[in-house]
Amino acid sequence: MTTIPVITLETIQASLTEAEILDAVKGALIAQARGEVNSPPPGMLMLSNPEGECHIKYGHLDGSDTFVIKIACGFFENPKIGLSAGSGMMLVFNAKTGVPVCILDDKGWLTNARTAAAGALAAQAGAPSAVTSVGIIGTGEQAELQATWTCKLLGIESVTVYGRTASHVKDYVERMEQNGYSVTVAPDIPTLMKSCNLVITTTPSNAALIMADDVQPGTHIVAMGTDNPGKQELDAALFPRAAVIMVDDHNQCVHHGDLGHAVRSGLVPEDADIALGAVLAGVKPGRTSDDDITIADLTGIAAEDMAVAGLVWSRQG
Amino acid sequence: MTTIPVITLETIQASLTEAEILDAVKGALIAQARGEVNSPPPGMLMLSNPEGECHIKYGHLDGSDTFVIKIACGFFENPKIGLSAGSGMMLVFNAKTGVPVCILDDKGWLTNARTAAAGALAAQAGAPSAVTSVGIIGTGEQAELQATWTCKLLGIESVTVYGRTASHVKDYVERMEQNGYSVTVAPDIPTLMKSCNLVITTTPSNAALIMADDVQPGTHIVAMGTDNPGKQELDAALFPRAAVIMVDDHNQCVHHGDLGHAVRSGLVPEDADIALGAVLAGVKPGRTSDDDITIADLTGIAAEDMAVAGLVWSRQG
Numbered sequence: 175m176t177t178i179p180v181i182t183l184e185t186i187q188a189s190l191t192e193a194e195i196l197d198a199v200k201g202a203l204i205a206q207a208r209g210e211v212n213s214p215p216p217g218m219l220m221l222s223n224p225e226g227e228c229h230i231k232y233g234h235l236d237g238s239d240t241f242v243i244k245i246a247c248g249f250f251e252n253p254k255i256g257l258s259a260g261s262g263m264m265l266v267f268n269a270k271t272g273v274p275v276c277i278l279d280d281k282g283w284l285t286n287a288r289t290a291a292a293g294a295l296a297a298q299a300g301a302p303s304a305v306t307s308v309g310i311i312g313t314g315e316q317a318e319l320q321a322t323w324t325c326k327l328l329g330i331e332s333v334t335v336y337g338r339t340a341s342h343v344k345d346y347v348e349r350m351e352q353n354g355y356s357v358t359v360a361p362d363i364p365t366l367m368k369s370c371n372l373v374i375t376t377t378p379s380n381a382a383l384i385m386a387d388d389v390q391p392g393t394h395i396v397a398m399g400t401d402n403p404g405k406q407e408l409d410a411a412l413f414p415r416a417a418v419i420m421v422d423d424h425n426q427c428v429h430h431g432d433l434g435h436a437v438r439s440g441l442v443p444e445d446a447d448i449a450l451g452a453v454l455a456g457v458k459p460g461r462t463s464d465d466d467i468t469i470a471d472l473t474g475i476a477a478e479d480m481a482v483a484g485l486v487w488s489r490q491g
Numbered sequence: 492m493t494t495i496p497v498i499t500l501e502t503i504q505a506s507l508t509e510a511e512i513l514d515a516v517k518g519a520l521i522a523q524a525r526g527e528v529n530s531p532p533p534g535m536l537m538l539s540n541p542e543g544e545c546h547i548k549y550g551h552l553d554g555s556d557t558f559v560i561k562i563a564c565g566f567f568e569n570p571k572i573g574l575s576a577g578s579g580m581m582l583v584f585n586a587k588t589g590v591p592v593c594i595l596d597d598k599g600w601l602t603n604a605r606t607a608a609a610g611a612l613a614a615q616a617g618a619p620s621a622v623t624s625v626g627i628i629g630t631g632e633q634a635e636l637q638a639t640w641t642c643k644l645l646g647i648e649s650v651t652v653y654g655r656t657a658s659h660v661k662d663y664v665e666r667m668e669q670n671g672y673s674v675t676v677a678p679d680i681p682t683l684m685k686s687c688n689l690v691i692t693t694t695p696s697n698a699a700l701i702m703a704d705d706v707q708p709g710t711h712i713v714a715m716g717t718d719n720p721g722k723q724e725l726d727a728a729l730f731p732r733a734a735v736i737m738v739d740d741h742n743q744c745v746h747h748g749d750l751g752h753a754v755r756s757g758l759v760p761e762d763a764d765i766a767l768g769a770v771l772a773g774v775k776p777g778r779t780s781d782d783d784i785t786i787a788d789l790t791g792i793a794a795e796d797m798a799v800a801g802l803v804w805s806r807q808g
Contacts, residue, residue, distance in 0.1 A: 178596050180594075217549060223586075226589050228558065228589060249588050261591065272569070273564070274562075
């Protein structure tokens, strides 16, 4: 009896270019907006000693010959023992028989890459016409990936960062300078919001970081970190000021994204958002003027995992 | 970078005896009854061309150093192309870091085995004092496993089977006779219910198979097949006649077990059931007299998967 093949991280990384990942994730977001994705609500297991979370996203794209289950764990104390906070794998199944066809032992790399791609596409979708420095709140792995993918996509070479912990900020600056970017450190978030009109939040915060009053007209904010009901990065009061609120998935963002806090507070109606995929498809505008405040709230969707996993699998054998 | 180890079916099968699986599953059901299991509602992906379903069960037992995600697929048209209807795998993770530690490439064998063990334990928990032949409704893989595990546990050598499709019944009789059992074929379910006081249903039925009026006093029924809201094996009207209703998990059985149909019909209150684990622990009786009608409604719980996967993992290296 044959054993299921395991595709290693090295093989996965060699299978795909960044441009292909961007294309695949863009296609996934558009398919999601069109209702072509069968993806039930994600599963989430919370561990407490130490605190950690395991997210399970899964689904099937209409007509695809495979379906995908993606597991992504985040254990934020891991770096203390020299491990990456994130880990995981993707499982690809035959959609006609349910038989597993391969395991992508990506150690969370595909999740990181598709998340970075989604963030960059969301940044582009609402960016004002002139952006000089990308604002980044957070200093972790995604804070680096979001900055580099977004800068590359938009042709920007400067990043402004804010982080809570000085040593993490210092490490972040070093990594980003090694990547070839010019980095400014903001002493606090209000200062960062004064100098940046494109800001990406990528933290595990449990309380609002960007307050409504600190946001200038013409700012586009991409909120990446809020992926369960206990997390929050954006002041709920910012949402009624936004001309456009884009989401990767309406139900997920209302359930456990930043939008959810604003909806549950009664500050915006539940239908205040539009699909990021509709903007990417050119069906709806990401902003209407350079004075708009715009928000993209991303929770990460199974369709993105299915798209990148399917692409890796299609390149094998 | 190391690749995640895959433990093959042969190694898995060589790691465990049936007695150990029964012990592990009994422990899991008792832990579930005591509230010691952190297992969110299972995920389910429904495929339609052809029809198939993928169940994702996952959780963590208090104090365990691992957590487990189990994937089990059922594609009932697979036998037409020479494949087993069931397939799947289990994934074991470090509960302190979220890092995957191994993949159990069990092809669904552990799910089949833990399901058979749970059914046999549920049969024993409510069986009347004298059982001469175990009644089985269904002719698939679980119909064989439920019969053999239950007969072994209770010391019974005779099975009475009913199946819809004559050729499947014929195959079933041959397989069970090869296993050393004496098999009687019932022409219909009412006839089977007249001659059997311990009956196990293990079908993918979408409508009640056992009608309330056909059940004699003193019968214990173990309902294994109903594992999503669209399935049903027992007439909801049977539930108010039962002296004891045991469940593997209250929430799952109300949500998508046979009990759920009875609760939603208003025929029994939502608290009409007790935990099978409480019966197995000796805390509650499975029946109070040989005239009781008793029901065990099983949906399959993550704790069972965690128990058998943890046992296999503990035997490695």
